[in-house]
Amino acid sequence: MPHIASHRWNHPACLAPRALHPWLVHPGSLTARLIAHFPAFKVRLLRQRWARPNGDELGALGLRRRDLAIVREVVLMSGDTPLVFAHSVMPRQALFHGYQGLRRQGVKPLGATLFANPKIRRSQLAYRQLDRRHALYRAAQSAVGPLPAALWARRSRFELGSARILVTEVFLPAVREAKP
Numbered sequence: 223m224p225h226i227a228s229h230r231w232n233h234p235a236c237l238a239p240r241a242l243h244p245w246l247v248h249p250g251s252l253t254a255r256l257i258a259h260f261p262a263f264k265v266r267l268l269r270q271r272w273a274r275p276n277g278d279e280l281g282a283l284g285l286r287r288r289d290l291a292i293v294r295e296v297v298l299m300s301g302d303t304p305l306v307f308a309h310s311v312m313p314r315q316a317l318f319h320g321y322q323g324l325r326r327q328g329v330k331p332l333g334a335t336l337f338a339n340p341k342i343r344r345s346q347l348a349y350r351q352l353d354r355r356h357a358l359y360r361a362a363q364s365a366v367g368p369l370p371a372a373l374w375a376r377r378s379r380f381e382l383g384s385a386r387i388l389v390t391e392v393f394l395p396a397v398r399e400a401k402p
């Protein structure tokens with residue numbers, strides 16, 4: 223396993239390209255913003271199955287290495303153009319205590335569910351650049367094909383009482399603020 227220079231999700235978003243920055247720091251539903259900016263939005267569901275979270279996700283969810291969670295991976299699309307690779311980790315405890323409905327999420331955007339429930343709190347957003355040393359970069363690349371050497375990603379927890387899920391969004395090249 224190549225050493226990842228830093229597991230830390232603490233890269234300042236201000237270092238991101240100017241055209242990407244508004245997307246990275248957007249506090250509301252990314253789905254809603256993508257629908258407002260791009261035509262023919264759809265969710266391409268890649269997988270949703272029991273799996274082990276990535277090493278740098280355990281701490282954020284208070285999990286041990288052997289703990290299982292349902293891992294959901296999708297590509298948010300505009301027609302045939304991939305916009306965002308999203309990876310969501312839903313621990314067993316969360317699925318049985320609060321997030322039962324997420325098991326049948328299918329191609330309905332997660333955001334449509336999470337932002338519709340006023341009891342769900344979102345944590346601070348955390349950012350980092352990913353490259354081929356990170357599992358999420360490699361998963362995005364196998365889903366959409368060749369990518370730039372580094373991609374900006376953000377992640378946050380969605381908390382419902384004691385239940386927490388971790389949602390990570392990897393921004394693909396097509397997502398840039400329209401030229402002013």
Ligand SMILES: C=C(O[C@@H]1C=C(C(=O)O)C=C[C@H]1O)C(=O)O
Nearest residue numbers: 251252253296308330331332333
């Ligand atoms: C959390 C949101 O849901 C989006 C949709 C996702 C999905 O359907 O799996 C995952 C992450 C988000 O990009 C959002 O819209 O902000």
